Amino acid sequence: MLASAELRARPRLPLPLVIGSSLLLAILMASLAAPFITAFDFDAMDVTARMKAPDAVHLLGTDEFGRDVLSRTLHGASTSIGLGVAATAFAFAIGVPLGLLGGYMRGRLDDAIMRTVDILVSIPPVMLGLLILASTSPGVWKAALAVGIIYIPILIRLSRSVALSLAQEEFILAARTRGEGLGWILFREILPNALPPLVVETSLRISFAILLGAVFSFLGLGTQPPSSDWGLMIAEARPYLEQAPWIALAPGVALCVTVISINLVGEGLRQFLDVRSQPGA
Amino acid sequence: MAGYLTRRLGQIVFTILAMSVVIFGITQVLPGNVAYVIAGQFATPDQIAAIETRLGLNDPMWQQFLRWAGAALQGDLGTSMVMSRPVGPLVAEALGRSAQLAGVSFLLVALIGVVVGVVSGVRAGGWFDRVALVVTWLSVAMPQFFIAIVLVLLFSGHLGWLPATGYTPISGGVLNWLSHLILPVATLVVGLFAHVASLQRASMIETLGASYVRAARAKGLSERKVITRHALRNALIPTVTVLTLDLGILMGGIVVVETVFSYPGLGRLMITAVEQKDLPVLQASVLTVTVIYAFANLIADLCYLALDPRLRTGHAGVR
Numbered sequence: 038m039l040a041s042a043e044l045r046a047r048p049r050l051p052l053p054l055v056i057g058s059s060l061l062l063a064i065l066m067a068s069l070a071a072p073f074i075t076a077f078d079f080d081a082m083d084v085t086a087r088m089k090a091p092d093a094v095h096l097l098g099t100d101e102f103g104r105d106v107l108s109r110t111l112h113g114a115s116t117s118i119g120l121g122v123a124a125t126a127f128a129f130a131i132g133v134p135l136g137l138l139g140g141y142m143r144g145r146l147d148d149a150i151m152r153t154v155d156i157l158v159s160i161p162p163v164m165l166g167l168l169i170l171a172s173t174s175p176g177v178w179k180a181a182l183a184v185g186i187i188y189i190p191i192l193i194r195l196s197r198s199v200a201l202s203l204a205q206e207e208f209i210l211a212a213r214t215r216g217e218g219l220g221w222i223l224f225r226e227i228l229p230n231a232l233p234p235l236v237v238e239t240s241l242r243i244s245f246a247i248l249l250g251a252v253f254s255f256l257g258l259g260t261q262p263p264s265s266d267w268g269l270m271i272a273e274a275r276p277y278l279e280q281a282p283w284i285a286l287a288p289g290v291a292l293c294v295t296v297i298s299i300n301l302v303g304e305g306l307r308q309f310l311d312v313r314s315q316p317g318a
Numbered sequence: 319m320a321g322y323l324t325r326r327l328g329q330i331v332f333t334i335l336a337m338s339v340v341i342f343g344i345t346q347v348l349p350g351n352v353a354y355v356i357a358g359q360f361a362t363p364d365q366i367a368a369i370e371t372r373l374g375l376n377d378p379m380w381q382q383f384l385r386w387a388g389a390a391l392q393g394d395l396g397t398s399m400v401m402s403r404p405v406g407p408l409v410a411e412a413l414g415r416s417a418q419l420a421g422v423s424f425l426l427v428a429l430i431g432v433v434v435g436v437v438s439g440v441r442a443g444g445w446f447d448r449v450a451l452v453v454t455w456l457s458v459a460m461p462q463f464f465i466a467i468v469l470v471l472l473f474s475g476h477l478g479w480l481p482a483t484g485y486t487p488i489s490g491g492v493l494n495w496l497s498h499l500i501l502p503v504a505t506l507v508v509g510l511f512a513h514v515a516s517l518q519r520a521s522m523i524e525t526l527g528a529s530y531v532r533a534a535r536a537k538g539l540s541e542r543k544v545i546t547r548h549a550l551r552n553a554l555i556p557t558v559t560v561l562t563l564d565l566g567i568l569m570g571g572i573v574v575v576e577t578v579f580s581y582p583g584l585g586r587l588m589i590t591a592v593e594q595k596d597l598p599v600l601q602a603s604v605l606t607v608t609v610i611y612a613f614a615n616l617i618a619d620l621c622y623l624a625l626d627p628r629l630r631t632g633h634a635g636v637r
Binding site for chain 1: 329333336337340341455456458459460461462463464467468470471475565566567569570571573574577578588589592593600604607608611612615
């Protein structure tokens, strides 16, 4: 109810939100419609057309196996973006309940959660991912999991701080007096109030997660061939940088545009939901 | 102050202890036994069993941990299983090279970030501010390995000015040393200065609107004095925090940059150790990074206290 009333009161959507979400939509659509955009399969090799410069047939050229760079880039979109979204969703699903619980319950449970968080953040992010990925055989889901674990502390801290400030509010006391269960209080009373900062943070996390996931793939610890994502494509293109720079540039530019458009969405949401930016959060 | 220091040092010891258990635990479940790596793919089961016994891989895990932790405390980090060299000197050597890379980069990130942030904050909305904003957005969106590749394409491939890979010690000529350092450092700086600059800008704008700045102006101080003496000092406080955060990102960035530029530092050592399942090297290098990171965080918090006298009184529970 409130949400729609506010919408009517503030009909103007922030420009970054509009630009960002339309860009993002375009990228997603292009990735889904890849078979209709390019005539080539993403892993169809053609030895007669190796490392062809971009032309009318292969719009972005071909790679060292004669595979179409455009269809590979479009194919890589779903893996890269999927990894970012999955990692963030995982961090959200673990971090937010723990943060709300700690902030609301306080005491020893909260202490235990926060000490664990302290340990997690005392490891530089990429090292943590390296340790996790080194201990198992590499794979795209494990990379997503590693990125997700790295981001759990951030979401715990954010949702905890909101729960902490709300725990003594009257509507929480009222709910407790009504005899509502813990789950109801956490997710129906506190969570809705924590949503604006969480939505903004989550949207920014997705773009960081896509970047970090690409780093893991680039280092050979994420997506494995013959499947592909942007990080792996760039890694595979490195030996041919001089002869065929387009193999590396296409996924790189795609990655940048995607991250910028998600950041624009995040910035737009921040303005729209009126969340004060938190330095260093 | 002394109490605060003791508490923080205790915290660091606990963190390192917890991390060493984690590092040891995780590396224990690495897929593919190192014995197979050493013996090669045509080894017989007997040969593999012999290597496993020699390395003590069949002992209970807690025994292996105590042996490792005890030796590590005495400065003995074990022997690389693949290179047959003591891990200590191996890691120290790589660390020295990484420290050159990280040190130069960190100084430049702090310097460029603060200067760009202050200038765009003081003249918010001006042309410099707008250009800086665009550069910031681009830099945040580009993964470091891509920045590295673009720089290599441009300065090494296209222009042919700088070597694309490798490392020369400073004893091999300052120019030679510098030429191998420029591209990796540039990659790290381009990737990191934006965080610092945008935060410095925001906090500069905020402090310039504060009442004490108005008071300083009202008593007739020159604009230069108002900015350097009154505004900048306070505007630096949040920047110190983000610089600490960036230190973590810098350490990750070093892994990437050293891989791209074949720079023989700690990051590359770590990736090689992961690929070759060289446990002692991986354990020692991750532990080294954790220790450095913990103390870097402590130093950052102390800088924080030095910059903001209000935090010094009472208990210093800044975080």
